[in-house]
Amino acid sequence: MRLDLRDIIHVPDGKKTFRFQLDLSQQDFYGSKPIVHPVQVEGSVTNHAGALVLEGTARSVLELQCDRCGKAFSREKAVRTVISDKSRARGAQLPGRSIPRICCKYPLTERKS
Numbered sequence: 001m002r003l004d005l006r007d008i009i010h011v012p013d014g015k016k017t018f019r020f021q022l023d024l025s026q027q028d029f030y031g032s033k034p035i036v037h038p039v040q041v042e043g044s045v046t047n048h049a050g051a052l053v054l055e056g057t058a059r060s061v062l063e064l065q066c067d068r069c070g071k072a073f074s075r076e077k078a079v080r081t082v083i084s085d086k087s088r089a090r091g092a093q094l095p096g097r098s099i100p101r102i103c104c105k106y107p108l109t110e111r112k113s
């Protein structure tokens with residue numbers, strides 16, 4: 001997806017919001033495809049004194065299988081990201097950088113590999 005930022009790039013405190021759906025149902029994670037449902041993405045890009053800051057949340061209900069007991073279950077997962085063009089990404093989760101441990105009894109956690 002591309003965002004047209006011409007309206008805010010030279011406007012202090014200018015803000016552009018966005019909202020779209022992603023189909024990640026074919027995305028493979030360690031041999032399974034848990035993102036069966038559409039991913040809802042929403043957020044904004046704000047001009048903070050000339051620095052563009054993107055804030056956004058991606059949210060979906062994942063269809064998972066418990067690593068411990070093998071039971072199938074669903075769980076909502078939301079990932080929030082803040083990225084500034086003047087600094088490094090904070091809170092961004094890069095796919096493939098961590099190994100998820102999935103259990104039907106606990107919230108989703110991610111372990112750094």
Ligand SMILES: [Zn+2]
Nearest residue numbers: 066068069104
């Ligand atoms: Zn279980």
